[in-house]
Amino acid sequence: MYFLRRLLFLLPLTLLIITLAFFLVRIAPGGPFDRERSPASPAVERALAERYHLNESLLSQYLRFLGLKWERQPDGSWKRASGGLITGDLGLSLKYRNHSVSDIIRQGLPVSLALGGTAFLFALGFGIPMGFYTAVRRGQTGDWMGSLVALVVLCVPGFVIGPVLILLLALKAGWFPVGLWGTASHGVLPMATLGLYFGGRVARLTREGMGQALQSEFVRTAQAKGVSAAGVLLRHALPLGLMPVVSYSGPMLADLLTGSFVVENIFQIPGIGVFMVNSSLSRDYTMVVGLVLLYALLLLLLNLGVDLAYSLLDPRVRHE
Amino acid sequence: MISAAFLAVIILLALLVPWLSPYGTGQASDFQFSAPDRQHWFGTDVHGRDVFTRVFAGARISLLVGAVGTAVSLVIGVFWGMVAGYVGGRLDGVLMRAVDVLYSLPSIVFVIVLITTLEGHVKRWIGAWAPDWVPAARMLFLFTGLGAVSWLTMARIVRGQVLSLRTRPFVLASQSLGASHRRILLRHILPNVTGVVIVYLTLTVPAIILYESFLSYLGLGIQPPDASLGTLIAEGAAQINPLRVFWWLIVCPGAVLTFTLLALNFLGDGLRDALDPRDG
Numbered sequence: 052m053y054f055l056r057r058l059l060f061l062l063p064l065t066l067l068i069i070t071l072a073f074f075l076v077r078i079a080p081g082g083p084f085d086r087e088r089s090p091a092s093p094a095v096e097r098a099l100a101e102r103y104h105l106n107e108s109l110l111s112q113y114l115r116f117l118g119l120k121w122e123r124q125p126d127g128s129w130k131r132a133s134g135g136l137i138t139g140d141l142g143l144s145l146k147y148r149n150h151s152v153s154d155i156i157r158q159g160l161p162v163s164l165a166l167g168g169t170a171f172l173f174a175l176g177f178g179i180p181m182g183f184y185t186a187v188r189r190g191q192t193g194d195w196m197g198s199l200v201a202l203v204v205l206c207v208p209g210f211v212i213g214p215v216l217i218l219l220l221a222l223k224a225g226w227f228p229v230g231l232w233g234t235a236s237h238g239v240l241p242m243a244t245l246g247l248y249f250g251g252r253v254a255r256l257t258r259e260g261m262g263q264a265l266q267s268e269f270v271r272t273a274q275a276k277g278v279s280a281a282g283v284l285l286r287h288a289l290p291l292g293l294m295p296v297v298s299y300s301g302p303m304l305a306d307l308l309t310g311s312f313v314v315e316n317i318f319q320i321p322g323i324g325v326f327m328v329n330s331s332l333s334r335d336y337t338m339v340v341g342l343v344l345l346y347a348l349l350l351l352l353l354n355l356g357v358d359l360a361y362s363l364l365d366p367r368v369r370h371e
Numbered sequence: 372m373i374s375a376a377f378l379a380v381i382i383l384l385a386l387l388v389p390w391l392s393p394y395g396t397g398q399a400s401d402f403q404f405s406a407p408d409r410q411h412w413f414g415t416d417v418h419g420r421d422v423f424t425r426v427f428a429g430a431r432i433s434l435l436v437g438a439v440g441t442a443v444s445l446v447i448g449v450f451w452g453m454v455a456g457y458v459g460g461r462l463d464g465v466l467m468r469a470v471d472v473l474y475s476l477p478s479i480v481f482v483i484v485l486i487t488t489l490e491g492h493v494k495r496w497i498g499a500w501a502p503d504w505v506p507a508a509r510m511l512f513l514f515t516g517l518g519a520v521s522w523l524t525m526a527r528i529v530r531g532q533v534l535s536l537r538t539r540p541f542v543l544a545s546q547s548l549g550a551s552h553r554r555i556l557l558r559h560i561l562p563n564v565t566g567v568v569i570v571y572l573t574l575t576v577p578a579i580i581l582y583e584s585f586l587s588y589l590g591l592g593i594q595p596p597d598a599s600l601g602t603l604i605a606e607g608a609a610q611i612n613p614l615r616v617f618w619w620l621i622v623c624p625g626a627v628l629t630f631t632l633l634a635l636n637f638l639g640d641g642l643r644d645a646l647d648p649r650d651g
Contacts, residue, residue: 068475079484080491206632208581208601210588211625214608312479313588317608328589331483339480347475 054359061351065344069136072343073113076336083145083334103145105336116142116340141344142337146330152341156323159310160345162232163322166241166314167307173246174253174303179296181250182257186292187284189262198258205251213244213317230318241318245311249303253296261292294365301357305350309342374637381631385431425598426624430631432599436513437580441572443518444579448525449568453556455526456533467530470523478520485519486512486591513592517579528571532564573639577632584628600628 084091084099091099100106104115114120118135134140141152178201185197204212220240221229227240264270265288273287310324323342330338455466473481489512536542537560545555584601586592593599598606607621 064472064475068472071472072476072480075481075484079488081487202633202636203629206577206581206629206636207625208584208588208604208628210585210608211604211621211628214621309477313585327477328479328483331480332589343477343480346477350475 054355057355057358061355064351065347068347069340069344070113073116073336073340074109076331076334076339077109077112079334081334083336085334103143116337141341144330144335144338146333146335146338152337155326155338156341156345159321159323159326162320163310163315163324164308166238166245166320166322167304167310169238169242170246170249171300171304171307173242174249174307175296175300177246177250178253179257179293181254182259182296183261183284183289183292185254186258186261186265197254201251201254201258203251204247205255207247209244209248209311209313210317212247213240213314216240216244217317230320232318232320237318241314241320244317245307245314249307252299252303256295256299257292260295261288264288264292267291290364294361297360297364298357301353302350304353305346308349309346374634374641377630378634378638381430381627381634382434385427385434422603422619422623425603426600426627429598429600429603429624430627432510432593432597433580433583433601433628434631436510436517436583436593436599437576439514440517440521440579440583441575443514444521444525444575445568445572447518448522449529449561449564451522452526452529452531453533453560453564456530457537457552457556457560459534459537463530467527470526474523482516482520482586483591485516489515510593513583513586517582517586521575521579521582525568525571525575528567529564532567533560536560536563570639570643573635573642577635580628580632580635600624600631604628 082105083103084096097106104112107115111120115132115134116136118131118137118140120132120135121129122132124130134142139153141156144150144152144155147155181197181201185194185201188194188197217229217240221227228234228237231237270283270288273283278287309327310322312324312328314320315322315324323345326338327342327346329335330342451466451470455463493511542555542559545559550558580600583592583599584604587599587601588605593602603624604621607617607624610617610620
């Protein structure tokens with residue numbers, strides 16, 4: 052019941068977010084047809100604005116975007132303008148003319164999904180063992196060293212790790228291709244660049260969660276009734292210790308799957324992360340709104356999934 | 372303790388080096404790409420500028436952006452969270468849903484729109500009043516932009532704290548003694564959230580410095596000839612090529628950035644451990 056209500060609540064929330072994005076990008080000064088060099092003549096610009104309905108009032112543009120715009124036909128009857136969000140049409144990109152926003156997303160999304168998905172697995176594979184180890188060795192040298200590594204990967208920006216990895220592993224050692232996208236070996240360096248930061252976060256969360264789990268009473272009970280040390284750690288403490296990671300994995304996945312500007316830019320990967328930044332910079336209104344819609348939907352759905360997983364993993368959590 | 376001392380050293384260096392250095396921060400010379408030696412401790416860059424001087428001038432700007440951006444997020448976040456938690460009910464619902472909505476908006480879109488919107492208006496405004504200050508306006512946008520996207524978590528944390536503080540006996544007592552809401556909020560609740568807020572602050576500063584370096588990497592941050600650590604790293608990364616490796620251009624600013632962030636994070640962790648009652 053609780054989840055059904057949240058699922059229903061998702062629609063107005065998403066609508067609110069994209070409405071916000073819709074007006075936000077249009078309020079910003081400048082327009083999609085501005086160019087620094089050889090600006091188009093005013094007549095051409097007017098024609099472009101008319102073609103993409105940018106000459107209409109904001110409200111009218113918004114209605115058209117939603118697909119709720121009714122136009123008067125030459126014969127006097129009223130007809131709904133074609134397209135719009137309710138038909139699943141996000142419109143044409145203003146920068147890549149003749150390409151619809153959905154097409155661009157459809158082309159880039161699989162790449163970003165593959166890269167983000169592997170980076171997610173990388174982050175978990177790196178972070179959970181690391182956090183587990185540091186929590187078990189709390190206060191010892193191993194804890195100190197592991198926590199330092201986790202912090203270092205958190206503090207080095209991706210645009211430092213990326214070029215350094217390229218320099219060492221691609222140019223010097225020649226193990227991996229320098230950039231581009233295609234075979235599995237193309238994906239290794241971008242995956243590591245993208246995943247390391249999140250791996251550091253996962254490691255810290257795991258350490259925190261494990262630390263709390265190890266102090267709780269049921270762990271002491273398990274120890275007292277003679278469960279082996281490994282059994283206590285793996286069977287009793289770990290599931291609870293991973294709860295912070297579970298709740299972080301929703302936003303983390305949303306961030307990873309919608310692509311990363313830095314990584315896609317460094318390795319020249321044709322994903323959608325680059326579009327997120329470039330479209331806001333070049334005022335590609337339709338593109339921005341489309342990408343925001345994608346991100347928001349993904350984030351909200353994943354957060355819902357996380358809460359669902361939460362109540363399955365931890366029976367103490369009850370949703371009224 | 373070590374991290375606090377280290378941080379103090381970095382701040383001191385950032386303040387003193389550009390001032391004491393024999394080289395100006397933007398002073399070009401004939402020595403292009405010379406490796407670190409006794410004259411240029413961190414080597415020189417493409418224009419023969421001394422990287423050591425530039426790195427610490429950049430650290431100064433990065434720290435400034437981090438500090439002021441954090442202050443902006445502090446003011447908004449604490450105010451928002453305190454009001455939501457204290458008033459509760461419908462207003463709490465509205466305020467926190469607003470936070471949820473902003474969470475779901477990709478922050479980069481928000482920052483870009485905010486910076487460019489402000490740029491248009493504020494530049495014109497400042498240009499009319501004090502034309503000399505136009506370059507400094509960029510910093511202003513960065514402060515507000517970064518602060519505006521970083522206050523969300525702060526608001527959530529403060530609200531959570533206030534929710535539990537609101538029903539504590541000392542708050543109820545002063546309420547029944549007839550204290551005004553403002554007095555309760557400022558004199559009784561605010562001091563009690565300070566601990567948590569300070570801890571989270573020390574973790575926000577590095578996050579904002581990192582975000583600024585990302586924006587500079589995009590070309591939205593600090594404009595040349597000024598430089599932050601982020602722009603220096605981006606410049607260094609642009610010089611990477613297989614023929615000759617100018618490693619000092621990326622390693623030196625990268626190391627200073629990393630160590631600064633490390634020190635800030637250690638400080639935050641240390642403070643949290645010290646203030647957390649669970650660990651004895």
